[in-house]
Amino acid sequence: MTIIEFLLLDVILLCLLIVTSVTIFVLHNLLAATMVLSLYSLVMSLVWLNLDAADVALTEAAVGAGIATVLLIGALVVVGAEERKHPLIHWPALVLIALTTAALVYGTFDLPPFGAASAPAQAHVAPEYISQSVPKLHSGDYGSAKNAEDQPTSDNFHGHVPNLVTSVIVNYCAYDTLFEVAVIFAAGVSLVLLLGRRVAGNGGEP
Amino acid sequence: MRDQVILRVVSKITAPFILVFGFYVIAHGELGPGGGFQGGVVLASAFILYGLVFGLAELDAIVPRRVTDGLAGAGVLLYVVVGLVGIVSGYRFLDYTPLRVTGSESAESWGMTLVEYGVGITVASVMITVYREVSQAGAAEK
Numbered sequence: 001m002t003i004i005e006f007l008l009l010d011v012i013l014l015c016l017l018i019v020t021s022v023t024i025f026v027l028h029n030l031l032a033a034t035m036v037l038s039l040y041s042l043v044m045s046l047v048w049l050n051l052d053a054a055d056v057a058l059t060e061a062a063v064g065a066g067i068a069t070v071l072l073i074g075a076l077v078v079v080g081a082e083e084r085k086h087p088l089i090h091w092p093a094l095v096l097i098a099l100t101t102a103a104l105v106y107g108t109f110d111l112p113p114f115g116a117a118s119a120p121a122q123a124h125v126a127p128e129y130i131s132q133s134v135p136k137l138h139s140g141d142y143g144s145a146k147n148a149e150d151q152p153t154s155d156n157f158h159g160h161v162p163n164l165v166t167s168v169i170v171n172y173c174a175y176d177t178l179f180e181v182a183v184i185f186a187a188g189v190s191l192v193l194l195l196g197r198r199v200a201g202n203g204g205e206p
Numbered sequence: 207m208r209d210q211v212i213l214r215v216v217s218k219i220t221a222p223f224i225l226v227f228g229f230y231v232i233a234h235g236e237l238g239p240g241g242g243f244q245g246g247v248v249l250a251s252a253f254i255l256y257g258l259v260f261g262l263a264e265l266d267a268i269v270p271r272r273v274t275d276g277l278a279g280a281g282v283l284l285y286v287v288v289g290l291v292g293i294v295s296g297y298r299f300l301d302y303t304p305l306r307v308t309g310s311e312s313a314e315s316w317g318m319t320l321v322e323y324g325v326g327i328t329v330a331s332v333m334i335t336v337y338r339e340v341s342q343a344g345a346a347e348k
Contacts, residue, residue, distance in 0.1 A: 054239035058231070062247040067333055070254055074340035161236035161318060169241065170318050174300040177321070178285050181328050185282045188332035192275065195339040 006050065013047045031081040034072045041065040055165045129172070133164050210259075217259045224252035232326040236318055242325025249326065250333030257334075262341060271338070274331040281328030288320045 020040040027033040041064030048057035112119035161167050169177055232245030257265035288305070295304035302317025 055241065055244075058239050058244045059247075062244050062251070066251050067247055067254070067337075070251075070258070071336060071340055074337065074343075077341070077345075078343055163236055163238060165239075166235045166241055166318070166322075170321050171302070174289070174321070177325065178282075178289065178300070181282050181285055181325050184332050185278055185328055188278050188328075188335045191336055191339050195343055 009050055010047070013043055013050065016043045017047070028083045029081060030076055030079075030083055031073070034069060034076065037072070038065045038069040041068070055163075129164065129168060133167055213259050217255050221252045221256055224255070225249060228252065228326075228330070232322050233319065235322050242322040243329050245322070246326035246329025247333055249330040250337070253330075253334050254337045257337060257341070262338065262345065265334075265338070269334060271335075274334050274338075277327050278331035278335065279328075281324045281326070281331065284324035284327065285321055288317055288324070 017040065020036050020043060023036050024033050024040065027036065041060055044064065045057040045060035048054075048060055116122070228245045228249035228251075230245075231240035231248055232242055235241030235245065253265060253269060256268065288302075289300040291304055292301040293299055297303050305317035305320070
C-alpha cells in the first residue's frame with residue numbers, strides 16, 4: 001500500500017467519523033444514537049488498524065462497538081429511548097465548547113507534523129524498546145543467551161515475546177497493568193455494592 | 207426475546223465459537239494482537255449474548271453470581287501470586303524469570319500467560335457483573 005492510498009483511506013475514514021459524530025448529535029432517538037455510536041467505534045477501530053495499531057483496534061471493536069453498546073441499551077431500558085425536549089442552542093454550553101475547541105486547536109500547533117520521525121513518540125524511549133525486542137524476534141529465540149551478539153546491553157523487559165505491545169504491557173508496565181486490573185475489580189465490586197443484592201420488597205435496602 | 211427461534215438457535219450455535227475466540231485472544235496475546243483485556247471482553251460477550259436472548263434467570267443458572275464475584279477476585283489474585291512467585295524465588299516483584307520454561311522457545315510463556323489469564327478472568331467476570339446489574343436495574347424499573 002503506497003502512502004497516498006494509506007492517506008486516502010485515512011481521510012475517508014476520518015470523514016466518516018465526522019459524519020457519524022454529527023449524526024449522533026443530531027439524532028433525538030437515543031436508541032438510534034446508540035447504534036450510530038457503535039458504528040463510530042467500528043470506524044474508529046478501522047482507523048487504528050490503518051495506523052497499524054492492531055491491539056488498539058481489537059480493543060476498540062470489542063469494548064467500544066460491543067460491550068459499550070450493550071450497556072448503553074441496558075441504560076436506555078431505564079431512561080427511555082426518546083431524548084427530553086430542550087432548546088436547540090444552549091448558549092453557555094456553546095461558549096464553553098467553543099473555548100475548549102479553540103484551546104485544543106491551539107494545542108495542536110505545538111504537535112510535531114503527522115508521521116514525523118523526530119516526534120517524541122518516535123525518538124524518546126521507543127527506539128530503546130524496539131532495539132531490545134526486535135533482534136530477538138528475528139532470531140526466533142526469546143530469552144536464551146545463545147546469540148549474545150544480538151542481545152542489547154540493557155534489558156528493561158527481563159524477557160521478550162513476539163508481540164511488542166504485550167511485552168511492554170505485561171513486562172515493562174507490569175505494575176500499571178496490575179493496578180488497572182485492580183481498578184476494574186474495584187469497579188465491579190462498587191457496582192455490586194451500589195446496585196446489586198436488592199432484596200425484593202424492602203424498598204431497595206440491601 | 208426467548209420466543210425468537212432464529213435468535214435462540216443462532217446464539218446457541220455462536221456462543222461456543224465466541225468463547226473459543228476469547229480464549230484464543232487471551233492465549234495468543236504474546237504472538238499477535240490481543241491479550242487478557244480484549245479476550246476477557248470477548249469471553250464476557252458470549253455470556254451477555256446468552257443473557258440478552260434467554261434472560262437473566264437463565265444466565266444466573268449458567269454462571270451464578272457467586273461464581274462471577276469469586277472469579278473477579280481470583281483473577282487479581284492470580285496476577286499478584288505470579289508477582290509473589292518472583293519475590294519468593296529471590297527476584298523482584300513481577301519478575302517472570304523463575305517462571306521461564308527451560309528449553310522452550312518462548313521464555314516468558316508461564317509468567318505472561320498466567321498474568322494474561324488473570325486479567326482476562328477479572329475483566330470477563332466484571333463485564334458480566336456490569337451487564338447483570340444494569341439489566342437488572344432496567345427490569346426493576348419496568
